Amino acid sequence: MKKINILGIEYEIINIYEHIDGMNNAGFIDHDKTRMTIYHDALSKEHSKITLLHEIIHGIVDQQEIDFGDNDEELYIDPRLFPFIKIGEKVSLDELRKSMIDAEL
Numbered sequence: 390m391k392k393i394n395i396l397g398i399e400y401e402i403i404n405i406y407e408h409i410d411g412m413n414n415a416g417f418i419d420h421d422k423t424r425m426t427i428y429h430d431a432l433s434k435e436h437s438k439i440t441l442l443h444e445i446i447h448g449i450v451d452q453q454e455i456d457f458g459d460n461d462e463e464l465y466i467d468p469r470l471f472p473f474i475k476i477g478e479k480v481s482l483d484e485l486r487k488s489m490i491d492a493e494l
């Protein structure tokens with residue numbers, strides 16, 4: 390059983406390799422049960438890694454009680470956006486979205 394410690398909380402990582410009908414998410418995190426599930430079916434290896442990183446960031450956000458207010462947490466913690474975020478520089482979510490679309494991510 391794979392586990393990852395996120396800021397003192399141990400999360401179990403469940404890897405699912407079979408196809409599940411109606412499953413649109415590549416992964417999800419259950420904070421109450423402290424486990425994250427990654428669905429590898431139809432995911433490239435790279436996408437699987439990004440999905441795992443995404444769920445880990447959800448865990449960090451939860452532990453740190455970061456409040457995104459009206460903003461969509463899903464978009465802010467998308468690892469594909471990280472190359473476009475520069476520390477100390479204000480950037481709007483629309484600009485980030487546009488950068489991602491321009492880069493065809």
Ligand SMILES: [Zn+2]
Binds near residue numbers: 443
């Ligand atoms: Zn998410």
